[in-house]
Amino acid sequence: MTEPERLTSEQLRSLFLFEALDDDQLAWLAERGRVVEYSAGSTIHAEGAPASCFFVLLSGTIAMFGRVQGGEIELFRSDYRGSYTGAFDAYMGERRSQVYSGTSRALTDCRLFELPAAEFGRAIREWFPMATHMLEGRSIQGQAATDTIARHERLVALGTVTAGLTHELNNPVAALTSASARLRDMLAETREKIGLIVRSQLPPDQLEAIADLAGGALEQRRDAPKLSPLEASDLEDELADWLEDHDVAGAWEIAPTLVAAGVDREWLEHLAEVVPAPHLGVGLSYPVRALESDSLLDEITDAAERISGLLASAKQYSQMDRAPLQSVDVHDGLDATLTMFGHKLGEGIEIVRDYDRDLPKISAFPGELNQVWTNLIHNAADAMEGDGTLTVRTRTEDDDHLMVEIGDTGPGVPEDVRTRVFEPFFTTKEVGKGTGLGLDIAWRIVVGRHGGEIRLESEPGNTRFQVILPLQQT
Secondary structure, eight states: OOOOOOOOHHHHHTSTTTTTOOHHHHHHHHHHOEEEEEOTTOEEEOTTSBOOEEEEEEESOEEEEEEETTEEEEEEEEOOTTOEEEOTTGGGGGGSOOBOSSEEEESSOEEEEEEEHHHHHHHHHHHOHHHHHHHHHHHHHHHHHHHHHHHHHHHHHHHHHHHHHHHHHHHHHHHHHHHHHHHHHHHHHHHHHHHHHHHTTOOHHHHHHHHHHHHHHHHHHHTOOOOOHHHHHHHHHHHHHHHHHTTOTTHHHHHHHHHHTTOOHHHHHHHHHHSOGGGHHHHHHHHHHHHHHHHHHHHHHHHHHHHHHHHHHHHHHHTTTOOSSEEEOHHHHHHHHHHHTHHHHOTTEEEEEEOOTTOOOEEEOHHHHHHHHHHHHHHHHHHHTTOEEEEEEEEEEETTEEEEEEEEOSSOOOGGGGGGTTSTTOOOSOTTSOOSOHHHHHHIIIIIITSOEEEEEEETTEEEEEEEEESSOO
16 A cells, blocks of 8 residues: 655645644644645535545645535635645534535645544644634634524515515505495496486487497597696596586586596587487496496506516515526516615615616526625615615626626715625624625625626715626536
8 A cells, every 4th residue: 555645844834724833743743644636626525524634735726615505606715825624623522513514626636735633623622722612612602693693684684575575565455455445336336327327218229329339438448548637637628618518417527537538529429419418417427437447447457467566576586486596587686676675765766777688598596696686786775875876787798798787876985995895794884784794695696606706896976886697607
């Protein structure tokens, strides 16, 4: 059997992790560790497997990946000599399940110093007992804090979506309820008017003429021209005068219904030809109630379609019943997010959609991209404090990528913090208004999950986050 390659004490001392150890400690490590090699693309250790070794990079490039729904996300990569991975928590022994917390792969041919986890853990505990206790406390408390914050972020996101959907549904539901109640009253009045027509004892040919004129008015209503307020007012005055001249009661209440349906004086003249003057008001009552009922049905239909559209947006936003990785149009996710969070933007923020609709669909995880759009739009809204312009722009970046840009007219990001905005827990917001995880999450989804890029360009009145996404996932 070939003897494994080992490092000398001096070679170990050249690694920053071990540079402060004494000669005996370095000799101990040199005796128990060995040099291992991994070819490009091979797995150094897999998430969830027993954590048997601790690794220190000697040459090459490695990357760490974490499991998420539907695949993996790249957490970071390094070619820095001395970078380490593997059994980080070996010093905790049996107090923590010793499994690898992530998957590490060699992106290029790599050489690493490998040390058995049990030996590494024993060395840490014996050589640095005080540091071990502090690391244990930090590890346990830090994990608990991270889990708590992550749950909080999810609850806040859920609450925001729920509030947005409830707010947006309120108007169409109110319209639907109101129109339904008015339609019920209108149908009762219609039955009453039909009774009046029957009791008027008009001959069958006149009853048939009234029914034909009502049917024609309903058909005409579908194609009624859109009138300006001034045009509508003039026509209402004209028809009301005609009705009063023919002794029709309630002329000024009937005229707006007729004008909205596109009924003109010619139609009224035709009705007057077939219905005797004493019965003109009775004959007109049925067509008017039919037109009003038809208008209410349109209101109910519009409200129901609005509710259906909002639910579709909610489904698009949450990606219910969807495969994790799919071919998507980024505009669908952007529009769904803007719909869900329209209440947060308020009336003082103008939304400008500058879309390139010719962009191709991309291979992506749409639910996660919606989280990116949510975080960026929230940041923009907070920066503008309820007054400004939110611009959502899409365009081609190059043959293999597209760009989504979300811009605001807020005060901008100070130059001294621009390089830190994607750091976890870094925030410029007041205490209680942000956790500093929004842009970190966006960065991880765009860069780690999709292999894209996210950039920030900012000056007072013009801050833009640019998300570069590949058209296909490798």
